[in-house]
Amino acid sequence: MSTLRKDGRLQSSVYVENIFTGKKERKYVYGYSEAEIEFEKKQLLQAAKNQILFLQDATFSDWYLECLKTKREYKQINEVTEESYKNIITNHILPYLPKKIKMSEIKVFHIKNILRQIKGERTKEYTYTILNSIFSEAVFEQVITDNPCKFVRKPKAKAKPAALLTPEIYTALMNTVKDTQMYYILFLGFDCGARRGELCALRWNKFFPNEKILKLKKSLKRTKEKGLFEGTTKSPHGERELILSDTAIEKLLEWKKILRRNLFRAGLPWNESDYIFRSPTDLSKPLRPDYITSMMTKLRKKLDLPDRTCMHSFRHTHATVLAEGNLSPKKIQLRLGHASAAFTMDTYVHNSASMQDGIIEAVESAEKRFNI
Secondary structure, three states, X not given: OOEEOOOOOEEEEEEEEOOOOOOEEEEEEEEOOHHXXXXXXXXXXXXXXXXXXXXXXXXXHHHHHHHHHHXXXXXXXXXXXXXXXXXXXXXXXXXHOOOOOEHHHOOHHHHHHHHHOOOOHHHHHHHHHHHHHHHHHHHHXXXXXXXXXXXXXXXXXXXOOOOOOOHHHHHHHHHXXXXXXXXXXXXXXXXXXXXXXXXXXXXXHHEEOOOOEEEEOOEEEEEOOOEEEEEOOOOHHHOEEEEOOHHHHHHHHHHHHHHHHHHHHOOOOOOOOOEOOEXXXXXXXXXXXXXXXHHHHHHHHHOOOOOOOOHHHHHHHHHHHHHHOOOOHHHHHHHHOOOOHHHHHHHOOOOXXXXXXXXXXXXXXXXXXXXX
16 A cells, blocks of 8 residues: 655555575665556566576677676776677677577587687687676676686787887887978877877876876777767776977977968967867867878888887887886876876886896896805
8 A cells, every 4th residue: 555755756665686685685666656656666577577587598699798888887998999899799609690699598519609700809708808807797697607718729810010119110210290280290209109199189188297197097989870979088097197308209299380380370279268270171179099100101102110109109109118217117107198007017017138237237136246
């Protein structure tokens, strides 16, 4: 029987089974009539029933969408990663699974068969990672009792890091793009180690020349669904304040004068909250990250540079230069915006000739102390 509240609404309750604990939980419903109360009760009971049926009979097609939705809600993946997952699932997983197959029906041989169809080693490894993530989430949510990926060896792709820039390569690149916007983009890439999306999202009101600080808070991204948009950095660790060298401040102020002049000629207003780098075809819009990639490809071919020379080379070189200067791994990690120092050192710091500096001196000093 419903009770009347002070606000004029009726209140009642219904017991709904918790699908994870099996216990009955009391849920309250509200309405302005008994008919509304009954309708709300039926909605709650049907929702609980649907959830039980979904978990028992969830197909892979239904579950992976639910899984990606959950990961986005808990910020485990961003929009770009979600689109990447969906592309892999659409092109490399769904075509090799029976339609409407339930999560509980997927066996080890299904996983192996999917991986056999993929030629590229990196794509194969990435596909396995996605499958493992989807099934791990399903185990956590009690959709299935075990993860079939546990019984499939993870494919290993040989890592191909970006090429390290030598002083000669850096000089050749900078001479080629001198007096263009790319000159200042590449310089910041070298001097700050920022990602291309972070560079494209930079705004003038995040540049503080007196404090020698550049704040990286956003990243420019693109997906088929949303187009070009300003999103979060690759991870929460990517939000950082970079201390700038005097040369970096000088270069940014120099570019600021050039940009203001270009905007004036184009009849566009100046605004301190606008982007630092602009589209070459429309100065009112930000520079697209894929434009930087395209330009680096052209420069690599024009100058006959080593394979894997790309925008990310500047980030790798920045990390290596800092390591050569004997900065602590933690400082380099924070500078690059990574989650761990181990990842920074293993992935971004290259084995350059300068890494050998000081080793012999240290050994000889130890020999003296040990009377060798």
